[in-house]
Amino acid sequence: MRKLSGSQIVWMIVTTEIVAIIGINITPAILISKQDTWISMLVAGGIGAALTFLVVHLSMLHPNQTLTQFSQALLGKWLGRLIVLPYLIAWYTLSAYLLRSFSGFLKPLLIDRTPLWIIMLLLLGLMVYLTYSAGITGIGRYCEIVGPIIIFVLIVSFILNAGNTDWHHLLPVYADTGWVTILRGSLRPALWFAGPFTLLVVVAFMQNPQKALSKSMLGVGITVVMVFTATLMVLLVFGPNLAAKIRFSYFMYVRTIDILNFIQNMDIFIVFVWIFAVTAQLSLFLFVASYETAQLFNVKNWRNIIWFSPPAILIMAILIPNETVLAIYDQFWVSVIFPVCGIGIPLLLWIVSVVKKKASESKV
Amino acid sequence: MKRAGTLCFVWLLMILSTTGCWNLREPNQLAFVLGTGLDLTKDGQLQISIQIVIPSGVDGGQESGGGTKGKSFRVISATGKNVYDTVPSFQAQLSRSLFLGHRRIILIGQRLAEHGIGNLLDEFIRNPQSELRSRIYVVKNGQAKDILSAEPIFEPFTSTALVHQQATLGLKRYYFRDFLSDALSQGLQPMLPTVRLTDSKQFVYSGTAVFNKDEGLKLVGFLDDKDSFYANWITNRQAGFALTSFVKRGNGNVSLKLQSLGQRIRVKMVDKQIKIDVHLTGEGTIVENNTDLDPTKLKDLHIIQDELSETTQRSIQRLIEKVQKQYKTDIFGFGERVHQQYPNQWKTMKRDWNDTFPELAVSVKVNLQCNPGENNSSVKIMP
Numbered sequence: 001m002r003k004l005s006g007s008q009i010v011w012m013i014v015t016t017e018i019v020a021i022i023g024i025n026i027t028p029a030i031l032i033s034k035q036d037t038w039i040s041m042l043v044a045g046g047i048g049a050a051l052t053f054l055v056v057h058l059s060m061l062h063p064n065q066t067l068t069q070f071s072q073a074l075l076g077k078w079l080g081r082l083i084v085l086p087y088l089i090a091w092y093t094l095s096a097y098l099l100r101s102f103s104g105f106l107k108p109l110l111i112d113r114t115p116l117w118i119i120m121l122l123l124l125g126l127m128v129y130l131t132y133s134a135g136i137t138g139i140g141r142y143c144e145i146v147g148p149i150i151i152f153v154l155i156v157s158f159i160l161n162a163g164n165t166d167w168h169h170l171l172p173v174y175a176d177t178g179w180v181t182i183l184r185g186s187l188r189p190a191l192w193f194a195g196p197f198t199l200l201v202v203v204a205f206m207q208n209p210q211k212a213l214s215k216s217m218l219g220v221g222i223t224v225v226m227v228f229t230a231t232l233m234v235l236l237v238f239g240p241n242l243a244a245k246i247r248f249s250y251f252m253y254v255r256t257i258d259i260l261n262f263i264q265n266m267d268i269f270i271v272f273v274w275i276f277a278v279t280a281q282l283s284l285f286l287f288v289a290s291y292e293t294a295q296l297f298n299v300k301n302w303r304n305i306i307w308f309s310p311p312a313i314l315i316m317a318i319l320i321p322n323e324t325v326l327a328i329y330d331q332f333w334v335s336v337i338f339p340v341c342g343i344g345i346p347l348l349l350w351i352v353s354v355v356k357k358k359a360s361e362s363k364v
Numbered sequence: 365m366k367r368a369g370t371l372c373f374v375w376l377l378m379i380l381s382t383t384g385c386w387n388l389r390e391p392n393q394l395a396f397v398l399g400t401g402l403d404l405t406k407d408g409q410l411q412i413s414i415q416i417v418i419p420s421g422v423d424g425g426q427e428s429g430g431g432t433k434g435k436s437f438r439v440i441s442a443t444g445k446n447v448y449d450t451v452p453s454f455q456a457q458l459s460r461s462l463f464l465g466h467r468r469i470i471l472i473g474q475r476l477a478e479h480g481i482g483n484l485l486d487e488f489i490r491n492p493q494s495e496l497r498s499r500i501y502v503v504k505n506g507q508a509k510d511i512l513s514a515e516p517i518f519e520p521f522t523s524t525a526l527v528h529q530q531a532t533l534g535l536k537r538y539y540f541r542d543f544l545s546d547a548l549s550q551g552l553q554p555m556l557p558t559v560r561l562t563d564s565k566q567f568v569y570s571g572t573a574v575f576n577k578d579e580g581l582k583l584v585g586f587l588d589d590k591d592s593f594y595a596n597w598i599t600n601r602q603a604g605f606a607l608t609s610f611v612k613r614g615n616g617n618v619s620l621k622l623q624s625l626g627q628r629i630r631v632k633m634v635d636k637q638i639k640i641d642v643h644l645t646g647e648g649t650i651v652e653n654n655t656d657l658d659p660t661k662l663k664d665l666h667i668i669q670d671e672l673s674e675t676t677q678r679s680i681q682r683l684i685e686k687v688q689k690q691y692k693t694d695i696f697g698f699g700e701r702v703h704q705q706y707p708n709q710w711k712t713m714k715r716d717w718n719d720t721f722p723e724l725a726v727s728v729k730v731n732l733q734c735n736p737g738e739n740n741s742s743v744k745i746m747p
Contacts, residue, residue, distance in 0.1 A: 175707030
């Protein structure tokens with residue numbers, strides 16, 4: 001299998017994280033930290049980088065091995081496999097969640113008479129195509145193209161709305177919230193900055209695994225800067241009180257662009273770019289989930305899993321009855337899945353790796 | 365065989381996705397809404413009126429001078445329980461489906477505004493088809509419906525005419541979303557521009573409507589257009605305006621066309637007592653001079669500047685007192701300034717702010733800079 005280059009890792013992180021945070025995490029953060037949400041985003045970036053560090057460092061201790069392989073090597077065959085199960089649950093359900101929530105976002109805005117399952121099927125078709133035809137290298141190359149486009153479109157949206165900003169919306173700084181609130185507001189974005197722990201698998205496919213740390217930090221860094229700016233701009237245009245009322249505040253922000261009554265309705269470009277990025281995101285999850293499922297059941301060719309995983313994701317997505325269930329899942333993600341898969345197990349594996357390494361060194 | 369099957373599937377997907385057949389909606393199937401008017405009928409029902417474009421009436425409007433041109437718009441109304449409840453009634457009268465993406469204006473009739481509009485705002489954000497770039501006006505002494513039906517002088521629609529007029533009047537852009545942001549903030553009461561209809565069925569800008577958001581966004585009063593300029597100056601919603609005032613030491617009037625306005629609002633805390641300092645600056649050109657003074661001379665120019673500043677200052681002081689005593693709503697956003705500059709004290713003050721505001725000590729300082737204009741001493745031919 002061909003390998004991923006360093007810049008592909010950077011753009012993969014940017015592409016798969018940025019739209020999720022800007023799309024669905026700005027308003028919940030503003031609801032908590034109000035006009036200080038931009039501070040929350042910076043704090044979140046710091047926490048996210050630390051969590052990414054943990055995951056990447058753990059992967060780098062086991063070069064060319066993915067999660068299922070090194071967890072079995074560390075904890076033995078059965079316990080090692082058992083530990084992968086929560087990850088698989090997380091990746092499959094998260095894919096279904098994203099598929100459902102993005103289609104649910106798209107439908108009322110642009111294509112309100114199209115059945116939801118058609119939108120989901122189309123997205124699913126794209127991600128299956130990308131993943132099946134080219135695997136992780138294809139996803140990497142795709143992100144290398146899409147990532148810069150996303151950054152470009154975001155920057156254009158910042159520049160075009162500069163005339164609608166009012167810096168008074170940011171005042172008073174800190175006094176209304178205090179650090180506890182700011183920290184609380186940073187929790188959800190922080191988990192997204194860390195990503196859904198796909199790096200546990202992806203790092204194994206890198207050409208130069210020793211560069212994984214610097215490249216992933218760069219990826220998180222770019223993401224943090226863009227999310228921070230987007231949050232700042234949303235606050236500057238709407239003010240914290242109105243922004244907190246708008247569910248997809250960045251999207252609404254783009255819709256407010258109006259230059260000389262001529263440059264308007266930029267939201268259509270944003271939707272385009274969003275579809276690119278969501279495809280990348282879903283493809284990555286699909287790849288990671290399929291690959292690890294194959295590893296778990298000792299299936300030689302992971303592509304065979306593709307016959308099973310996308311239908312499972314689609315069925316789960318269709319079974320989600322309404323958007324309140326999405327909110328419940330979101331809560332579940334923050335309170336259970338992430339602490340287990342993003343912090344608990346990686347920390348455990350990391351400690352075991354370090355201890356084993358020490359032990360083997362002392363033996364020699 | 366297998367390949368052909370995949371190809372067919374991909375084809376089908378392409379046709380479904382790229383052509384957009386599922387959501388096909390051509391412009392000639394849409395009724396473009398340019399303006400929405402909200403009124404309260406005499407028997408207390410909510411009445412929504414919309415101004416829709418008739419494309420055939422707009423096309424080639426300049427050439428068809430013979431009066432053969434049809435009307436460029438139509439206004440239809442319906443009553444309902446809330447804003448969206450009227451949409452089915454509209455749709456029942458139209459062969460095309462409503463399209464709100466180009467709505468330029470939202471008008472609120474005076475009776476409805478007095479009744480309170482606090483519970484009518486939700487639809488404008490929630491409806492995904494809604495448009496937040498609309499401007500918003502209150503219709504003084506009348507109904508929103510009548511303004512929408514009026515035929516303006518230049519533009520084919522009142523909706524666009526009103527938007528253009530705001531720029532002509534030197535008002536900064538104030539969108540519906542700005543109004544929402546103001547209405548949701550802590551220490552600021554919203555105010556909106558107003559328009560009224562003359563007897564000859566023309567619309568006239570007529571100042572500002574003052575709201576009280578703590579009573580469900582109720583209209584509590586109006587400011588005339590002069591006072592509105594001052595109020596907009598304080599709140600940074602005015603880019604320029606012209607003022608004319610009597611200069612005593614020159615025994616005549618001077619008109620000043622102000623083009624750059626500045627404002628600085630400082631909050632001072634003296635013995636736990638709040639004091640507001642409003643410092644306004646303006647720069648402009650003298651466009652008419654009926655006095656004996658010669659503005660090209662420094663001494664005379666100073667006299668004009670000082671007297672103009674002083675009279676403006678007095679007018680603004682009177683305005684602030686009037687708002688404090690009569691309307692008791694903080695349209696100047698002094699509370700927001702306290703919030704920004706003394707956030708900790710604000711936490712205890714915000715609950716009683718409506719009682720504090722009328723008692724606030726506000727000092728106003730106006731500083732005007734004038735350019736003399738094109739001639740020196742006044743051109744006057746006296747008998």
